[in-house]
Amino acid sequence: MSSPRSNPAAPEPQAGQQNAGLSRRKLFGAAGVTAAVVGAASAGALAGRASAASTSTAGLQSPVEFRGEHQAGIVTAQQDRMNFVVFDVTTDRREDVIGLLKQWTEMAERMARGEETVAGGAVDHNPYAPPPDTGEALGLPASQLTLTIGFGPSFFRKDGKDRFGIADKLPKQLAKLPKFANETMDPNKSYGDICVQACANDPQVAFHAVRNLARVGFGTVAVRYAQLGFGRTSSTTQEQATPRNLFGFKDGTANLKAEETDKINQFVWVADGDGPDWLTGGSYLVTRRIRMRIENWDRTTLLEQERVIGRQKGSGAPNGLTDEFEELNLDLRDDKEAPLIDVDAHVRLVSPENLGGIEIMRRGYNFTDGTDGFGHLDAGLFFIAFVRDPITQFIPMQAEMSRKDAMNEYITHTGTAIFACPPGLREGDESAYWGSTLFA
Known part of the structure; x- marks a missing residue:
């Protein structure tokens, strides 16, 4: 939970051109969906949403290009809301999985443009059959929706079985993470075959996306778990201001930024020769569900909170300095020669200076x-x-934190996963679909 080196200016998110197509507004009606996804939504994250349609910043409503060299939703300007869903595949039929991935790709591209899930909408739709779109996003703009897919270790081989003829394409880096200190993992909220990260500036737009993917996936995939997120805890572009986490501290000040292309190439994108060719241009996605003991934190003095984090709560500046974006000075000491940034402070332990130059997005x-x-x-x-x-x-960074981080007194890790995210779909390549490089 380190913090962004961004410019506290109003965000100017990346956006693509609005493609021609039938608007969501022309689709009427709604249908049911997998109970697990509905249950996740009812947890309350949809309550009190601020629709992107109500904001005066037009950029927050616009679409993000779905196609490109890399998948959207990785270095894209980070949106306000997230719906992360993990699926388990319930069939051993390779052709069914490929067929679903093709259908998902078509739907995802349409929804990213702010359109309904299928062409034609409900104009000539049979009123005696379920509608082809559940309808809750009708009238809402694209809200910068991005959908990012990844494949877990069990997608390649499960219970010793090569279900889809792709076990030989499993990257060595795609393995379950080692056991770390300070974690109590819930297997029902960990790992899985396929993940879809849906991010948008309107939670209903993000939920609509994963709900419809789950709906058409019935019989081929089943929802393993879902996680709703509100309030980003990082910034991925230099224009975005630094957000705050639930401990009240600015979070992600030193995060990589999309504009730092050399660092992005060094630390984010899988390069030719790193592993199987199908993943070149992609990335690995790691999740950790971190439970905060916020009641304990709220009874902790400000001085102790700032010692634990290594930054000042108000300004976000490193302890001993005055500006949020000043470089960490791990050598600063007080008049008793004690380090101003504690030896176990979070920002010290996750800093590139402490980790031999390691950075992550x-x-x-x-x-x-x-x-x-x-x-x-x-x-x-x-x-x-x-x-x-x-x-x-990731593993060296997490190992360092799990052993020493002063913040461990106030947190515990309850879920985790790792996925391999394939490269993006290039413009004009109509034969490409999510995972086509893997199944080629």
Whole structure:
């Protein structure tokens, strides 16, 4: 949960051109969806949403280009809301999986443009059959919706079985993460075959997207778990201001930025020769569901909070300095020769200076999932990171934090996963679909 080196200016998110097509407004009606996704939505994250349609910033409503060298939703200007859904494949038929991925790709591209899930809408639709779109996003703009897909280790081989003839394409980096200290993992909120990260500036737009993917996937995939997120905990472009996490601190100040192309190439995109050819241009996605003991934190003094984080709560400046974006000075000491940034402070441990130059691209979100049944809020950070190599980037960083981080007194990790995200779909290549490089 380190913090952004951004310019506290109004965000100017990247956006594509609005493609021609039938608007969501021309589709009427709604249909049911997988109970697990509906259950996740009813946790309360949809309540109190601020629709992107109500904002005066037109850029927040516009579409993001779906096609490109890399998938959208990785270095895209980070949106305000997230719906992360993980599926398990329920069939051993390779052709059914490929067929679903093709259907999902077509639907995702349409929804990213702000259109209904299928061409034609309800104009000539049979009123005695379910509508081809569930309808809750009718009239809403695209809200910068991005959909990013990834494949987990079990997608390639499960219970020793090569279900889809792709086990030989499993990257060595795509393996379950080692056991770390300070974690109590819930297997029902960890790993899975396929993930879809839906991000948007309107939670209903993001939910509509994953709901419809789950709906058409029935019989081929089933929802394993879903996580709603509100309030980004990082910035991925230099124009975005630094957000705050549920501990009240600015979060992600030193995050990689999309404009830092050399660093993005070094730390985010899988390069030719890194592993199987199908993943070149893609990235690895790592998640950690981090429960915050916010009741304990709220009874902790400001001085102690700032010692734990290593930054000042108000300005976000490193301890001993005055500006949020000043470089960390790990050598600063007080008049008793004690380090101003504690030896176990979070920002020290995750800094490139401490990790031999390691950096990652973070896209996490705050979450709250009701209570734990014992009078405490079940709330925290759904950590998301994109890395070129989890073995040399994420694992050393997490190992360092799990052993030493002063913040461990106030957090515990309850879920985790790792996925390989394929490259983007190039403009004009109509035969390409999510995972086509893998199944070629």
